[in-house]
Amino acid sequence: MATRTRLVLLFGGRSAEHDVSCVSARHVAAAADPDRFDVVAVGITRSGQWRLVELGDPLPDRLATDGPRVAPADIFAEPDTVVFPLVHGPLGEDGTLQGLLEVADIAYVGSGVLASAVCMDKTMAKLVCAHQGLPQCRYRTATANDDAARVAEEAIADLGLPLFVKPANMGSSVGVSRATTAAETIRALEVAGRYDHALVIEEEVNGQEIEVAVLGNAEPTASMPGEIVPGAAFYDYADKYLTDGAELLIPARLSEAATAEAQHLAEVAYRALQCEGMARVDFLYDADGRGMLISEINTIPGFTPISMYPRLWQASGLAYPQLIETLVELAVERYERRRRHRRVDL
Structure with a gap:
């Protein structure tokens, strides 16, 4: 990193973890060394719009709603750019955003498509x-379409009580419930099912x-x-x-x-x-x-x-x-390694 790097912070997003993502981005922007990085903040609104944002100290909800709209292609076009994805949850942490960055042929912080999705x-x-x-702890899986009463009965027989019910594709404990009775387990399955089709039930x-x-x-x-x-x-x-x-x-x-x-x-x-x-x-x-x-x-x-x-x-x-x-250096190292292994002359 001999030259100043353009560091694009992507944050916000359409998941239930939108606010957490905004707070994360504000603090990364504040901590990034201005002598090493030209920080560009791009907020993704709850409706999916991409906007350039001035990162000061507004409320978290405002970080991804102010500023002019911008197209992803314009953000990624400039040289010496590294993207730091801080979009937590679905459509950000699940490999979808990483896939977009791979197609755009741009270096980005963190895991690739497969690891992110898994x-x-x-x-x-x-x-x-x-x-x-x-x-690992003992667990069972279910879906939001399954009969909740049957799933609860089988899970309690297998894992005992209390137990935890979680959406499979969510973070920050969103949609997670601790259940101590059969009725609470049924209710927990319904709550988790609001956030994801796939559900996980774990022993305590x-x-x-x-x-x-x-x-x-x-x-x-x-x-x-x-x-x-x-x-x-x-x-x-x-x-x-x-x-x-x-x-x-x-x-x-x-x-x-x-x-x-x-x-x-x-x-x-x-x-x-x-x-x-x-x-x-x-x-x-x-x-x-x-x-x-x-x-x-x-x-x-x-x-x-x-x-x-x-x-x-x-x-x-x-x-x-x-x-x-260090995270930016790792992103550049990974990007250069992956480019060496791509064959475009078939």
Whole structure:
């Protein structure tokens, strides 16, 4: 990165995580070194319009609604451009936006189409992890079209109570419910079904919630683990973004052996799912039995002031501005490598 790089922040989007994405973009823009980056902010409105945005300090909802409309082709046309996708959830984190960037032949931060799509779909990610022999909590899958009463009865018989019901393709705990009765399980299935057709039902694990940040392409590195102590029954959307109820502990309250286990499993899962650039690997730690259980892998983790991904790297010795610079360098390295392997002279 010998010259100043044009860094396009893409944020907002049409998913339920729109507001979180806007907050992430504002803080990445503030942390990016102006001597290294010419930051261009492009907000995607809830209706799908792309707009140039002046990133100051307005309310999150306004970040992606002000400014002139712009076409993606115009954004990507300028040389020395790297895109930093900060669009959380569907139509941003699920491989669709990554596919657009691949077709546009432009460097971008984070995982490619396949890893983004698989990690976004919790059912597919669990299948890959299971194939690799990685430890996970017990789970079942269902769809929004299934009979909720039957699904609830079978899930309770298999997994017991309490249990968690989640949309397969959503993040930030949107649409996630904890159910303690059959009636609550049926209701949880209905709530999750509003956000996705594919649903995941998981056993409750009585243990610590552990998160590890991973950084890199072919040779990823794991941060020290952090721990989340929820302020509610579980680490829900309000706990993550609206209140100060959750306690975030860095480093996590783990033994040296458990710390090493979390870091090792995070790197193995990262490679197994073909992640690149960055990801946050979440665990449930059952200290009295099964040890570290992989919960999910997030390929576009939050970058808000209270988000664990940048905080974990800061605690591990990599400050926020240097983290952004490293992510851009990894994006360029990946882009150049992929271009070398494309054959256009068939």
